[in-house]
Amino acid sequence: MSALVGVTAGFSFVPQPGSAAPPRYSYADAVRESVQVQTPLDNDADGQPDRVTVDIVRPREAAARGIRVPVVMVASPYYQCCGRGLENERKEYAADGTVTKFPLFYDNYFVPRGYAFAAVDAAGTSRSTGCADVGGREEILAVKAAIDWLNGRAAGFHADGTGATAGWSTGRVGMIGKSWDGSIANGVAATGVPGLATIVPISAISSWYDYSRFGGVVRSRRHHVFLHNLITGRPAAACAPVVAGITAGTDDATGNRNAYWDERDFRPDAGRVRASVLIAHGLNDTNVTTTQFGAWWTALARQRVPRKIWLYQQAHTDPFDVRRAEWVRTLDRWFEYWLKGVNNGIMREPQATIERAPGQWVDEPTWPAPSLPVPLRLGEGTLGLRPVAGTLSFTDNPTLRERELVADPGTPVGGRLTFLSAPVPASLRVSGTASVTLRVSVDRPTTNLTVRLVDYGTANRVNYANSSGGIVRQTTESCWGESTAADDACYFDTVEDVVATDHAVLTRGWLEASHFGSLSSPTPLEPGTWYTMTVRFQPHDFVLATGHVLGLVVSQSDRDYTSATSSGATVQVDLAGSRLTLPFAGPVRLDSPDRAPAVTTAPAPDPPAIEVIP
Structure with missing residues (x-):
């Protein structure tokens, strides 16, 4: 256990010594399937348990040899409405309903390296049922059910109604995602669900109140209703009661914190987190502001959760688009360690990677620095x-x-x-x-x-x-x-x-x-x-x-x-x-001026308009 730093209570993971290069599998020949996982909720009140869609691509050769594989998962509300990444990629489907194109590079990169990739449609979006409740209980517990299914604790079904099991999975899951996707990863980790081994939240929310309110100041009115309407894949009538609850709960008239916002704050449950955490966030993110990672990081630190952090000079940006080669290398090693148990030394390396100025990167033993x-x-x-x-x-x-x-x-x-x-x-x-x-x-x-x-x-x-x-x-x-x-x-x-x-x-x-x-x-x-x-x-x-x-x-x-x-x-x-x-x-040298120094500035452009989509 010497490679682990600050292991959470109940965490039982022993990394194995590094070995020869793992086998490579064919992405083109991979198994592609779509599974509907039953959740414990019925928030659309149709009398049937809600189901969340899990689209999967996994190595065919591993399945044929009886080799179980871990899972890299992205749960997102954006697979149909808005797309992911700079190129706004969406899921694309074959005639039988299986996915032929997954957004982003995770499937292309990790499946040949011996992982399955699972893309989960958030509750009430795309092909999942239920109603989107914007960071609430439905959103989080629906994705938790997908992890339960991968570990044999929840029921899954193929499109024809026959049962689906995940005997091909080791049960170890790593969630990753930017913005809302990473926010879901934070929320699911806060449930303490067994099997979730690590999360990589990028520019992600840890408290929806602090995203939507700044110290009681309302950022954008009817924001959560807007977000529900943006991502929903359900008929308006089916989800009208949920939308009414969102309207009342957000309480734009006062800006007060209440039970609605408490449900969407993951920080108090940091003590339940069993997963390691690799955070990435832009220091100049004016959309999902830095309080989101800062307060979450502090809560995780108090619980001695194994963690690392990347901070860079951009705004609401993925490190894949900032420092691509080094980020992909870091992810490769992170998942290898936490999902496959390969003792590659990543947890003995500095905790923080920080961009001080354009292109000037440093590694630091801790973050924040002792001050x-x-x-x-x-x-x-x-x-x-x-x-x-x-x-x-x-x-x-x-x-x-x-x-x-x-x-x-x-x-x-x-x-x-x-x-x-x-x-x-x-x-x-x-x-x-x-x-x-x-x-x-x-x-x-x-x-x-x-x-x-x-x-x-x-x-x-x-x-x-x-x-x-x-x-x-x-x-x-x-x-x-x-x-x-x-x-x-x-x-x-x-x-x-x-x-x-x-x-x-x-x-x-x-x-x-x-x-x-x-x-x-x-x-x-x-x-x-x-x-x-x-x-x-x-x-x-x-x-x-x-x-x-x-x-x-x-x-x-x-x-x-x-x-x-x-x-x-x-x-x-x-x-x-x-x-x-x-x-x-570090050292502090400051003078106390008798008068303000003369400072003039050149004209500057206005900052971007308020961004309301996480």
Whole structure:
């Protein structure tokens, strides 16, 4: 067991020493079948247990020799409505209903290497029954049933109604997927289902409340109803009661957390996770923001779950499209270790792989890096180590875009407050979650508070706001696995989209002020009363280069990333009672400026429109 780090209670897996190269199997001749797995639910209320469709491709030669194989699984709501990957691939079917083309490269690559690949239609989508409940009990338990079937604990059926069993499977399953697909993997792992050996959530959700709400601030109204309608494969009448439950449960009117959101939060069940976890996430993901991996990572760490992490400079992007060869190599070794038990040394290697700047990758023993929380005090436009007395006030301006809020921080702009450090004398690394504590008085019962950390200084940076999240598709292709006439393993190559800019927003945070004490029970503010509120930024890992200036921008309504509703509030900030706390990794050298340095910026484009599809 020496190769395992932090094995969870009840986890019994002994990797075997590495051996000669495993046999290769034919992808073209592989067995393709479609199975309907019975779930324990009936949320479409038709009197029949719901069934989830599991489409499978597996090595024919292994089956003929009686060799059982592990399973790589992607459960997704997107196989018909939207497609997967940069090329928006969908499932394609033969006349007998079996899949001839699977999206992405996992089937092409892993089946010849001795795995089965299973593509599960999420409940209520494509060929599965039930109704999509957007991250809820139906969605998660339906996929859990598929893993139970692979382990002989659930019933499965062929299209003709005859029983289907998975005697060809070892029962060991590795789930992988980006965005909603990875979110399902997180949720299924949180059930503790036996047989799920590992998950690889990419840009994935761990709490649907924190995806749909930022500290009580609503991101997009009727969002979950929109998502249900986007992915559903069922008649509207069949799922009308489920949609009504979604409408009531999301409670857009208040932004409160409630039982609906508790059901869709996987973090409290981290103690039930039996699977290892390999997380991949873009540090500049403004869709599935970094709190999703950060809070999940912390919960898993408390439970000593075996885990690794990849962090990169892009937005909502798959590492296959960022650092392709190294990512595929990592997946190959990860699944070999956790699904086949080959002791290839991957768990003795550094825990974190991080892209510091475009193309600059480092391996770190842990994430976040060991850090020292350092409070920086707010002054008259300054950030420093010395407390400053006084108050500043600003009135909400809902018309301001982010580019205007962070531009030319020394120029007075109604609707924002800016605070600047002195140029740093040596580079500073921040690793983890920063926060701003503000002592405020608000002349309305509530308002939204939005905070941004900004790096003012020229550097080459990934243009994560482009249409592909920071990459550019090329005209050349590379192939990853075996192809057939119906399903090729070749994908357009990509490169990072790198631009020179004189400033960049590093991370953001939001709070609906009446929720400062509780996300489930807001407290209307009393005008003229002082309150102390803490706004947490999205987790990040960045290096502020020598000579750069760190900026804090405080505003109210945010029309770029939330469903902004202006309160018209004026907020007073007590400087002496306010601070910015940063988790600095390594030595910290900071000056306390007497006045804000002169900083000017070139015009910048608006950030992308609010993304509402995980």
